[in-house]
Amino acid sequence: TRIAVFISGSGSNLQSIIDNIENDNLNCEISYVIADRECFGLERAEKHGIKSIMLDKKLFGKNLSDEINAILENDTERTDYIVLAGYLSILSENFINKWNRKIINIHPSLLPKYGGKGMYGIKVHEAVIANKEKESGCTIHFVDNGIDTGEIITNVKVPVYENDTPEILQKRVLEKEHILLIEGIKKLLEQ
Ligand code: GRF
Numbered sequence: 117t118r119i120a121v122f123i124s125g126s127g128s129n130l131q132s133i134i135d136n137i138e139n140d141n142l143n144c145e146i147s148y149v150i151a152d153r154e155c156f157g158l159e160r161a162e163k164h165g166i167k168s169i170m171l172d173k174k175l176f177g178k179n180l181s182d183e184i185n186a187i188l189e190n191d192t193e194r195t196d197y198i199v200l201a202g203y204l205s206i207l208s209e210n211f212i213n214k215w216n217r218k219i220i221n222i223h224p225s226l227l228p229k230y231g232g233k234g235m236y237g238i239k240v241h242e243a244v245i246a247n248k249e250k251e252s253g254c255t256i257h258f259v260d261n262g263i264d265t266g267e268i269i270t271n272v273k274v275p276v277y278e279n280d281t282p283e284i285l286q287k288r289v290l291e292k293e294h295i296l297l298i299e300g301i302k303k304l305l306e307q
Pocket of ligand 1: 129
């Protein structure tokens with residue numbers, strides 16, 4: 117089974133996938149790492165000999181996902197599933213429909229709370245703290261045509277402490293993401 121991993125940032129979630137595959141804890145291979153901008157995650161892929169492609173969202177605009185689909189569909193080796201791991205571009209309706217129930221996303225909150233447009237990265241944790249939540253966490257869900265709205269596959273909770281800063285909370289959640297993502301991919305591969 118082959119998965120493409122889409123990234124936009126440091127790629128620590130991608131690194132968790134790579135590590136788990138390499139230590140035989142995850143039975144699949146990565147067909148492509150695809151980024152919508154220059155980012156450190158591309159270096160992680162290259163270091164592990166994984167095919168990586170950067171398609172600049174500033175150049176492709178709304179055609180970005182159709183360009184990605186052309187690459188995946190024309191490749192001699194097929195891609196079975198797509199994992200969005202800190203990917204920040206919106207996929208077109210056409211793309212979502214072609215890959216129906218084959219795309220999962222990891223989001224750093226307990227969806228449906230603190231999801232949607234503009235809710236990504238540190239912004240999520242700032243909002244959780246501003247609202248004095250007692251707990252937060254991360255969620256794996258199927259990607260549908262909304263933003264962070266698809267059917268939830270699994271989630272995990274973390275406590276929010278009185279004097280947490282957004283950075284401290286982000287670190288606590290990110291550590292859980294790295295574990296939850298592997299569980300989510302296993303469920304995806306089992307379906
Ligand atoms: C992080 O904010 C993480 O919570 C979310 O996407 C961002 C990128 O993480 N899933 P990384 O690029 O995998 O380190």
